Amino acid sequence: MDAIGTENTSKNVDSTHEGNENTSVEIKVLFFARARDVTGLTDMPLVVASGSTAENCLYELMSKFPSLKEISNCMVLALNEEYISESTIVKNGDELAIIPPISGG
Amino acid sequence: MESNGNEELSRIIDELKSLKTEKSNIEHRISALEAQLRKIKVKKDDEMPNSNGSCTSTVKSFVDSSFGHGLSPNMIYRYSRHLLLPSFGVQGQSNLVKSSILVVGAGGLGAPALLYLAACGVGRLGIVDHDIVELNNLHRQIIHTEAYIGWSKVESAAAACRSVNSTIQIVEHKEAFRTSNALEIMSKYDIVVDATDNVPSRYMINDCCVVLGKPLVSGAALGMEGQLTVYNYNGGPCYRCLFPVPPPTTACQRCSDSGVLGVVPGVIGCLQALEAIKIASVIGEPLSGRMLLFDALSARIRIVKLRERSSQCKACGENAALTQQQFQNFDYEKFTQSPLSTSPLKLNLLTPTARISSKEYSEKVAGREAHILVDVRPTHHYKIVSLPNSMNIPLPTLEDRLPEISSALKKEEERRGVNTGSSACLYVICRRGNDSQRAVECLHKMGLTSAKDIIGGLETWAHDVDPNFPTY
Ligand SMILES: [Zn+2]
Numbered sequence: 224m225d226a227i228g229t230e231n232t233s234k235n236v237d238s239t240h241e242g243n244e245n246t247s248v249e250i251k252v253l254f255f256a257r258a259r260d261v262t263g264l265t266d267m268p269l270v271v272a273s274g275s276t277a278e279n280c281l282y283e284l285m286s287k288f289p290s291l292k293e294i295s296n297c298m299v300l301a302l303n304e305e306y307i308s309e310s311t312i313v314k315n316g317d318e319l320a321i322i323p324p325i326s327g328g
Numbered sequence: 329m330e331s332n333g334n335e336e337l338s339r340i341i342d343e344l345k346s347l348k349t350e351k352s353n354i355e356h357r358i359s360a361l362e363a364q365l366r367k368i369k370v371k372k373d374d375e376m377p378n379s380n381g382s383c384t385s386t387v388k389s390f391v392d393s394s395f396g397h398g399l400s401p402n403m404i405y406r407y408s409r410h411l412l413l414p415s416f417g418v419q420g421q422s423n424l425v426k427s428s429i430l431v432v433g434a435g436g437l438g439a440p441a442l443l444y445l446a447a448c449g450v451g452r453l454g455i456v457d458h459d460i461v462e463l464n465n466l467h468r469q470i471i472h473t474e475a476y477i478g479w480s481k482v483e484s485a486a487a488a489c490r491s492v493n494s495t496i497q498i499v500e501h502k503e504a505f506r507t508s509n510a511l512e513i514m515s516k517y518d519i520v521v522d523a524t525d526n527v528p529s530r531y532m533i534n535d536c537c538v539v540l541g542k543p544l545v546s547g548a549a550l551g552m553e554g555q556l557t558v559y560n561y562n563g564g565p566c567y568r569c570l571f572p573v574p575p576p577t578t579a580c581q582r583c584s585d586s587g588v589l590g591v592v593p594g595v596i597g598c599l600q601a602l603e604a605i606k607i608a609s610v611i612g613e614p615l616s617g618r619m620l621l622f623d624a625l626s627a628r629i630r631i632v633k634l635r636e637r638s639s640q641c642k643a644c645g646e647n648a649a650l651t652q653q654q655f656q657n658f659d660y661e662k663f664t665q666s667p668l669s670t671s672p673l674k675l676n677l678l679t680p681t682a683r684i685s686s687k688e689y690s691e692k693v694a695g696r697e698a699h700i701l702v703d704v705r706p707t708h709h710y711k712i713v714s715l716p717n718s719m720n721i722p723l724p725t726l727e728d729r730l731p732e733i734s735s736a737l738k739k740e741e742e743r744r745g746v747n748t749g750s751s752a753c754l755y756v757i758c759r760r761g762n763d764s765q766r767a768v769e770c771l772h773k774m775g776l777t778s779a780k781d782i783i784g785g786l787e788t789w790a791h792d793v794d795p796n797f798p799t800y
Pocket of ligand 1: 567
C-alpha cells in the first residue's frame with residue numbers, strides 16, 4: 224500500500240500546482256450497492272478544494288447524504304480503480320468509488 | 329349440456345392431478361435409485377483409483393503407464409474440449425480431476441457454480457445447505473426443478489450434478505454450516521466457494537478458510553449488482569482485511585427482502601466456478617487482491633485493485649494467529665448482529681393490546697367496523713398485491729404523512745356516522761409484521777394511541793384468512 228500511496232502523492236505534486244490556479248478540483252464519485260440505494264445515484268460529480276483527501280470527499284458526501292454514515296465503517300474506497308487509504312489526495316478528473324460489500328446470493 | 333361439460337371438465341382436472349402426482353412420485357423414485365446406483369459406482373471406482381499406482385484394472389494401468397496423466401479413455405473423450413485448449417490441456421484437466429471443491433450454499437450463486445464444477449470434472453464436489461427448495465427460488469436457482477419443491481436443496485443439487493456427470497464424487501452435507509461443523513467439513517477440501525446469502529456466514533467461512541489455509545472464492549449478488557473476489561490466496565487479503573467491521577444491520581439486505589434479477593447471481597456464480605477451476609487446475613491469474621464489480625443495468629464490469637493483506641487483520645494479520653479453538657468459540661451472529669439462518673426477523677415491540685391477529689381483523693371487516701387500514705410497505709411492494717381499501721404510506725414517509733391519516737380517520741367517522749365519543753380504529757399492516765410494529769410505535773408517539781398492528785402481516789393473512797391471497 225505504501226508504494227501506491229507514494230505514487231499518488233508524487234503525482235499530486237503536479238496537480239496541486241494546477242490546483243493552485245483553480246483552487247478546486249472536480250472528481251467523479253461512483254456509488255455501488257448500498258451506497259447506490261441510500262443516495263439514489265450511480266455516480267455524481269463532486270467539487271472539492273484542491274489538496275482535499277478522500278476523507279474530505281467522504282465528509283462532503285455524508286453531509287449531502289447523511290444516510291451514507293451507516294456504511295462509512297464498512298466499505299472499500301478506490302480511486303481510479305485502485306484501493307486507497309482515506310488520506311490520499313484527489314486530483315482533477317479522478318474517479319472515487321464507494322464500494323460497500325454485498326452479502327446476498 | 330352445461331352440467332355435462334362441467335362434469336367432464338372436473339373429471340379431466342382430477343385425472344390430470346392424479347397422473348401428475350403419480351408422475352412426480354415415479355420421478356422421485358427414479359432419481360433416488362439413480363443416486364443410489366451412482367454412489368455404488370463411485371465406491372467401486374474409489375476401490376480402484378487411477379492415480380495411486382497400484383491399479384487393479386489392466387486398462388487403467390495401461391493408460392497410466394502409456395500416457396502418464398491418469399486420464400481414462402472415457403475422461404479423454406468427455407473432457408476433450410478442455411484437452412484441446414493449449415493453455416489448459418492434459419495438465420489442467422488432470423489437476424482438476426484430482427482436486428476437491430466445497431460449495432457452501434446451493435442457492436442463486438451455488439446453482440450455476442455447482443453445475444459447471446460438476447460438468448468440468450472436479451474430482452470431489454461437496455455441497456452444504458440446510459434449506460429446502462421453494463417455488464420462489466426457481467427464477468434464479470436454476471439447478472433445482474419443480475419436481476424438487478419441498479425437497480432439500482442439497483439432495484436436489486446433488487441429483488442435478490450427478491445427472492450431468494456421474495463420474496465425479498458428490499458429497500452431500502445436508503446441514504447448516506456452523507462453527508461446530510465448519511472445520512471438519514472444510515478440511516476435506518482444497519478450495520472453498522462462498523455462495524451463501526448472509527453476513528455472519530461470510531465472516532465465518534472467511535475465518536475458517538484462514539484457519540485451514542484454504543483459498544476462498546467469494547461471490548455475492550443483490551438487485552442488479554454482483555461482486556466477486558478470491559480471498560486468502562497467494563498472500564492476498566482476506567474478507568476481514570477489507571471489512572474488519574461488519575456492516576450495520578440496516579445496511580444488510582437479502583434477496584428475500586430486496587429482490588434480485590435471477591441472471592445476476594447466475595453470472596457471478598459462473599465466474600465463481602471459473603475462478604475455482606483456475607485455482608484447481610493451476611492456470612491463469614486468479615482474482616486475488618482484486619474485486620470484480622458487475623453492474624447488470626449499465627452492462628459494466630469494473631475490476632478494482634484491493635489493499636494488501638492487513639497486518640492488523642483479526643483473522644490473518646501478523647499477530648492474529650486465529651486458532652481452531654478460537655474460531656469454534658467465536659459468536660458470528662453476535663459479531664454481525666444478524667442471524668445465520670435465513671429465517672426472517674420476528675420483532676416483538678408492542679404490548680398485546682396494541683396488536684390484533686389477521687383473523688380478528690377479518691372479523692372486523694366482516695362486521696363493517698369503522699376503521700382505516702394503513703399499509704406501510706414500499707410502493708413497489710404495494711403494487712404487487714394489497715388488501716382492499718388500504719392506504720399505502722411507506723414507513724419512511726409516515727411522519728410526514730400523518731395529516732393524511734388523521735383526515736382519513738375523520739372521513740371514515742363521518743361516513744360511518746360513528747357516535748360522538750367513539751372513533752374509527754387505525755390498523756397498520758406490512759409484509760411480515762415487523763415494519764407495522766415500528767409504524768405503530770411511531771404513531772403512538774405522535775398521538776395516535778389507538779393504532780394497532782396486524783400480527784404477522786400479509787403473510788399471516790394469506791396463511792390464516794385467505795389462502796388465495798398471493799404471497800411473494
Ligand atoms: Zn485478513
